[in-house]
Amino acid sequence: MADTKAKPGLLLDIRNLRIEATVFPPGEAPKNIVLVHDVSLTLEKGKVLGLIGESGAGKSTIGLSSMGYGRGGVRITGGEVLLNGRDILKGGKEGFRKLRGREVCYVAQSAAAAFNPAHKLMDQVVEATLLHGTATRAEAEKRAVALFKKLSLPNPETIGERFPHQVSGGQLQRVMTAMALCSEPDLIVFDEPTTALDVTTQIDVLAAIKDAIRDTHVAALYITHDLAVVAQVSDEIMVLRHGRLVEWGGTRQIIKEPRQEYTNALVSVHEIEHAEQKPGATPFLSVKNVTAAYGGSHIKVLKNVSVDIYPGQTLAVVGESGSGKSTLARAITGLLPPEEGTVTFDGRPLANRLADRPKEDLRQLQMIYQMADVAMNPRQTVGTIIGRPLEFYFGIRGRERDKRVAELLDEIEMGKGFLDRYPAELSGGQKQRVCIARSLAAKPKLIICDEVTSALDPLVANGILKLLLNLQQHEKVAYLFITHDLATVKSIADSIAVMYRGEVVRYGAKSKVLTPPFDAYTDLLLSSVPEMEIGWLEKAIKGRRMASAGN
Amino acid sequence: MSSPILKLIAQRVALGIVLLLAVSVLIFAGTQILPGDVAQAILGQSATPESLANLREQLGLNQPAYIRYFHWLGGALTGDLGTAMSSGQDIATSIKGRLWNTLFLAFWAAVVAVPLAIILGLIAVRYRNGWVDKLISGLALASTSFPEFFIGYVLVFFFAVKYQWFPAISTVYDGMPFGERIQAIALPAAALTLVVLAHMMRMTRAAILNVMQSAYVETAELKGLSAFNVIRKHAFPNAIAPIINVVMLNLAYLIVGVVVVEVIFVYPGMGQYLVDHVTKRDVPVVQAVGLIFAAVYITLNIIADIGAIVANPRLRHPK
Incomplete structure (x- = not known):
């Protein structure tokens, strides 16, 4: 291809990506904000890179940029996105359409919302394959059924005849993975694919996705806010915050020896020490x-x-x-x-x-x-919202109410400055x-x-x-x-x-x-909570005593 | 087809029948409340108390109202709509030809208007907020905002008087060749199309824009579908229920609301028939036409409801 700088084996090479959006704050002039600040990343064929961070970190925005897609007026304003050695940003609308659904596929957070309720699953699964003409309908459907089997969906031969509302959330998420794999892309963007699921279902879907990635040798960008989840599937992890790169390294290094303070905070986030209180004499x-x-x-x-x-x-x-x-x-x-x-x-x-x-x-x-x-x-306003129960239950009004509202704001560690704010202005x-x-x-x-x-x-x-x-x-x-x-x-x-x-x-x-000893369900529930441990997934699947209800 | 759907449809149909009966009561009661009765109307100035009493006896007007109602309803159900006072003709016979004329006009107006409105709506969504969208919306709104008689006369002025492509008066008669018939109704059908177009077009646009926010539309875009195919294959099927509703409302308007257009073009349809007999205070005809219009309206709305039910995959394919 034209760009010879690309290394062999390199699938995706994002260089100094800058993404901007125009926001319309109430009562102010529209302004430009930068969502992603000059982020670079590379992904080799068949590898999985986890993008992790809190909401607003720009992980989905970066993931979708590999398909040249920006949600709701988001614009790519700088940098290069080299996919298979060519800069896709120079391809224009036609170029994007040719690569979407063929070279790069997308798995959304909520498959329940991402499937069209009006069409059968099979029609949607093979749609991209047929659109890009990479297989005949019969071949595509055969491929889809094989993928349904690989993702251990029940009744793989007939599940395609069903409509989205007839299938459970965990199953839909796997059908969506099959949909992404069906057109045999080089790269799949997984955008929080298990976040909306129950823990006991998440583990099955996670295992299915991991197996499918391994067997098809597809590369993946795996976007999530849950480090324990991404640790199970990724080769490398990139930590993002406010659209900037924080840390990028091998999975083991990130979760065991984080070099940045923020990564460390993410890794150790769940631990609050809370001593159990003994139950009193009488319950109220x-x-x-x-x-x-x-x-x-x-x-x-x-x-x-x-x-x-x-x-x-x-x-x-x-x-x-x-x-x-x-x-x-x-x-x-x-x-x-x-x-x-x-x-x-x-x-x-x-x-x-x-x-x-x-x-x-x-x-x-x-x-x-x-x-x-x-x-x-x-x-x-915040003041009215907090003051309302004071008036309603206690009849406190006027200055006394304002004083009490200020105290309550203090208790929740927010200052008086928030009194006149509206909910939309809060995080x-x-x-x-x-x-x-x-x-x-x-x-x-x-x-x-x-x-x-x-x-x-x-x-x-x-x-x-x-x-x-x-x-x-x-x-x-x-x-x-x-x-x-x-x-x-x-x-x-x-x-x-x-x-x-x-x-x-x-x-x-x-x-x-x-x-312990646990009953079967509590055991399932406890063993399904992802742990920040490489190899946890395989161990947990092996040790299970009952199947989860979501399947 | 599964049983929950059949149950829902049966419910709608039953509801429609009940509604039609209620409307028939209202129509009957409304004409009873008017001062004077048929006997008085027939005899007019020459009425004497004796002749009035005789005629009332003869027409059965002395019977209580509910008996006369059931008599009238029974007649209507068996196709006997009574006799027009003004002409003494059988109403059912004179309505038959006119109803057919009205349906013919409405049908051809709908054949043009419905697909045109939906296609324009799809195009407006495809180029939303651009100049194409604004042009379509603007023209459609303008055509709806003009009163239909104005549109009618403008069409007559250009296409009948100036260019003489179509006749200004839409005379049709039995045995008229199809082509000539179509030529005769071209102008009234065009006027009707322009009147109903905007409503359906705007609703199509709004209903589709509503589903364009959905995650599955994004999924379709990320499969590489072209913008128009995303709208046609993924947005439109999910917007169909509100569109069917507004289409049916407009079809009903094409049948029961054509009064003004029929009068302008002197078209021998139901609307003109109704207007003629309202001026003559011919109560049996007004009742009969009112009942037919109500039936048309209710039927089309039932069809809209059923269409919306059938369009919902959750009802069509239960778990």
């Missing part, structure tokens, strides 16, 4: 034999669930999606009245229905949600802090935290967890902490309830629940 909230169902008792989502919460302590409820964790919260708060069983609070039963509960009971139970940005009114972590302050304003005995750190970057999530622990010490508030993330559980819980298909399968003090 008891859930007794609660059964609840949606759609007129057809689908039982909670079956005979009993748990206790002690003052000032944390009960963590863990399980995968669909296990009934959030439904338990809905039953406790009265949003979904239980069909059987009772919820006792301070020695007296709580009314089943939310509408029948007095204001005082409502005040004692507050909630924080996963998506902080949709849990706040976008047209109210993800700050939004969640405001939600915490709002729930604290009611001076509740219990705060139900529903996946409050799941949408946050690890370092930010870590800060939120530390804040929650501090507040618990000061305010003596108890938490019902719903999560699918076992690392979080270890950091914050005093007792743990493991849920599986609507039932509590294991319940007790943290130390007891996390000590």
Whole structure:
């Protein structure tokens, strides 16, 4: 090809890549921001490079640049992207279309959203192959079925006849990998391919992707924010932050001997020491034999669930999606009245229905949600949002309210400067802090935290967890902490309830629940959490006693 | 075809029948509330109390309203729409030819307007926010904003008077050759097309733009599909439900809303028939035409609902 500088064996050579976007801040003139600052990388044929960093690090933007693609007005303004020895940025629109789906394929984070709901899976899997004319329809379909088999999908011969909504999330993610492999590309960009999955499903998909990469000798850019995951599949890891290169090295070096402080922070992020508190004499909230169902008792989502919460302590409820964790919260708060069983609070039963509960009971139970940005009114300022429970529950107004709001802002480690800001002007972590302050304003005995750190970057999530622990010490508030993330559980819980298909399968003090012997499900859950250890994946797959439900 | 879909469709059809019955009650009640009755209208100035009573007896107007309603409804269901007062002719017979004329005009207007609107919508999305998009949207909006009589007269002025390509008056008669018939309705059909085009085009554009944000559209782009194929293969099938709805609304308008256009072009359709008899206060005809228009409207909306149900793969292929 024209560029002879390329080394043999080199597939992708990105040189001084600069990517910019125009942003339109409210009330200001549009301005240009640089998303990626002169990043260079190389990838050899058949190798896997992990791109890792928090949101806004530019990892997806860099990954997509290898296909000449920019999301939502993002522009490549500098540098070269050499693929197979030629600069693809000089090829123009036609050039991009010829390489997309042929030389480079893409696997998106949420396959459930990335498949077109109107077409059968097979039509979508072979679409790129047929478009670029690299095989006939019969050949492409044969190839697809072979890939379905390789990715250990059930019924590989017929799964292509199904529509996306008829297949589970973990399976769809593997079908999407098959779709990327079907046109036999040189490079696949995996963009957080397992992030949206349950841990127990993630491990299967991860193993399938790893095998497929090895057997097809395709090269890959593997984008994720989870170092433990990327350590399983990558040959090399590149750490990015704010669009700049932090560190680039072999997988072993990055996770064992990180040279940069930031990499070190990422590697050690999950470790919070939290000494377990012994349960007190009497719980203040008891859930007794609660059964609840949606759609007129057809689908039982909670079956005979009993748990206790002690003052000032944390009960963590863990399980995968669909296990009934959030439904338990809905039953406790009265949003979904239980069909059987009772919820006792301070020695007296709580009314089943939310509408029948007095204001005082409502005040004692507050909630924080996963998506902080949709849990706040976008047209109210932080001051109004935090002040509202003070007015509603205590009738505090005027200067006294403002004083209390300032105190609460202080408690969540945000200054008075945020009083007049709107939610849209806050970062993800700050939004969640405001939600915490709002729930604290009611001076509740219990705060139900529903996946409050799941949408946050690890370092930010870590800060939120530390804040929650501090507040618990000061305010003596108890938490019902719903999560699918076992690392979080270890950091914050005093007792743990493991849920599986609507039932509590294991319940007790943290130390007891996390000590063997385990029941089969808890074992699966614990062994599925990725560890920052090369070779963990193979060991974990081998040691499993039951298959995960997502398959 | 699976049972949940059949159940949904059966529900829609049943709902449509109930709705049509309710509308028939309203039409009947509405004409009853008007002062005077048929006997008075027939006798006019020459009415004496005795002759009125006699005629009422003869026409069965002394019976309670609900009995007359069921009598009228029973007749309508068996194809007997009563007799026009003004002419004494059987309404069903005179409507038959006119309904066919209206459907003929609506059909050809739709054959041009629907594909044109959808194609223009697709093109507008392809070149969204560019000058092509703005030109299409602007012209379509302008054509809708002009009153239909204005468009009608402008078309007559240019194509009938100045260039003399088409007749200004759309006379059709039984046994007219197809080609001549088409030539006769060309101008009213063009006027109708211009009236309904923008609504469907704008809806197509909006519905497709809505799905252009989806992750699967990005997947299609990253497979290397051309911009137009991304829209046609991946965006359009998912935008079809709202498009069907607005298309059906406009088809209904083509049939029941053509009054003004038919009058301008003196076209012997339902609209003109209705206007003629409203001025003559011929209540049985107004009732009959009202019932037919309601039936058309409800049927097309049921078709839109069913179309939206069938277009949804989740309903078509349950888990």
